Amino acid sequence: MTQQPSTPAQNSPVTVVGLGPMGLALAAALMDKGHPTTVWNRTPEKARDLVARGARLAPSVADAVAASPLTLVCLKDYAALYEALGPVGGPSAGRALVNLNSGTPKEAHAAASWAAERGVAYLDGAIMVPPPLVGDPGSVFLYSGPREVFDAHRDTLASLGDSRYLGADPGLAVLHNAALLGLMYATMNGFLHATALVGSAGVPAAEFADLAVNRFLPTVVDATLVEQAPNLDAGHYPGDLGTMEMNLNALEHIARTCEERGVYAGQPRLMRDIAARAIADGHGGSNYLAVFEVFRKAAER
Ligand SMILES: NC(=O)c1ccc[n+]([C@@H]2O[C@H](COP(=O)([O-])OP(=O)(O)OC[C@H]3O[C@@H](n4cnc5c(N)ncnc54)[C@H](OP(=O)(O)O)[C@@H]3O)[C@@H](O)[C@H]2O)c1
Incomplete structure (x- = not known):
């Protein structure tokens, strides 16, 4: 045509x-x-x-x-x-x-x-x-x-x-759509779960949203991800500022805090299991971003 x-x-x-x-x-x-x-x-x-x-x-x-x-x-x-x-x-x-x-x-x-x-x-x-x-x-x-x-x-x-x-690959648009929507749902679930956790002590969601979304996410999460993205392409996960073992410990504490407070613990347990998988794959001394290897190599298991 x-x-x-x-x-x-x-x-x-x-x-x-x-x-x-x-x-x-x-x-x-x-x-x-x-x-x-x-x-x-x-x-x-x-x-x-x-x-x-x-x-x-x-x-x-x-x-x-x-x-x-x-x-x-x-x-x-x-x-x-x-x-x-x-x-x-x-x-x-x-x-x-x-x-x-x-x-x-x-x-x-x-x-x-x-x-x-x-x-x-x-x-x-x-x-x-x-x-x-x-x-x-x-x-x-x-x-x-x-x-x-x-x-x-x-x-x-x-x-x-x-x-x-x-x-030119016609599948690229819906592939990006699935990836971005997956990011959206994971981010919303992360925020909602965190809000439920502090809500167990009566902290209003609006008060927590200001701290979490306006302060914590931009400095600790967003900036890190953009800066570290080239390391994902290179498969380079230096653990000099914090290791997967340390992060597994943090995830364990989140799961136990949920259990103590009567808040759904399935979400942090899933993340803990992914970190444990990365350690089993030899990434105990890598930084947390090495969970990328667990995600991208699922078909090889
Ligand atoms: N809404 C959003 O926020 C949003 C955002 C991004 C992307 N999208 C995407 O946009 C698309 C449309 O979404 P939507 O929100 O407009 O509503 P939707 O409920 O997903 O689709 C409604 C449309 O599909 C038609 N339709 C359904 N089955 C049909 C069939 N067998 N034969 C002919 N027409 C059929 C409906 O016709 P009738 O009116 O006759 O039922 C209507 O025109 C979806 O794929 C959705 O994922 C939506």
Whole structure:
């Protein structure tokens, strides 16, 4: 399929397939930026407000995709993509699908093959913000797949936020999505667990949040991770300022404190077990970041 050169972003028509909370936000942001916007949803009633603002509701998904050079698909999952877009196919010059639902890299590869069989230019993507932040220039959107497809539509995609192209492998966007969401859940669980622990002594969450999030995390955790990241690539874990053995001791104290206070101890016990695994693998004298080796070598066990 031949890709047409970028058109001025505001003039470029866009189609949005899928009008859940995220699809509605995508369409609204595009309309705010002046894009002529066509929408389609399995349940067409959800388009009512957008239509009142000037969006065009397509009578069929094939009509919707034909209406614009770029179609953003934002459905529940990959199965919904195949179900909804089954009728769409055949090469159509300059048209591209950007699939923004979440899933796994394998699912993204299968969807890229599915699109290639139909002669449809395809990018996979991931949205790293909640619906109210769509359209904000700082909101990160991740894309992967053929570079020329991204380049042809980058100006239009910029209307949604900060577009990051990750590479030709179509699975990269959802892989980053899984990694970043895993980081988000682990961080939230860490904060919530810590808050429950001090809460066992009546400390208000708001008071603890100021100490933990505004003071402790930026100086002790965030700065260390950015500074130490090159050592992860190099597999270099000097233990001169603190060893894994010392950290195992700290994790043991956290688990025992939870038990004393009647707070869930499963989370610190899991971390203690990971540190113990690293020691069993020969990292007793390494610093704590050597648990990276436990994570990345799981498939070798
Ligand atoms: N909401 C967020 O905060 C957020 C943030 C980042 C990424 N995302 C991702 O964005 C995608 C959409 O999320 P969402 O929040 O808008 O809601 P959602 O509940 O994940 O998806 C709702 C959309 O999927 C459609 N759908 C579901 N099954 C379908 C099928 N078999 N055939 C056709 N359409 C089908 C729904 O159509 P009907 O209206 O007809 O039911 C609706 O348009 C998800 O993959 C989600 O992971 C969401």
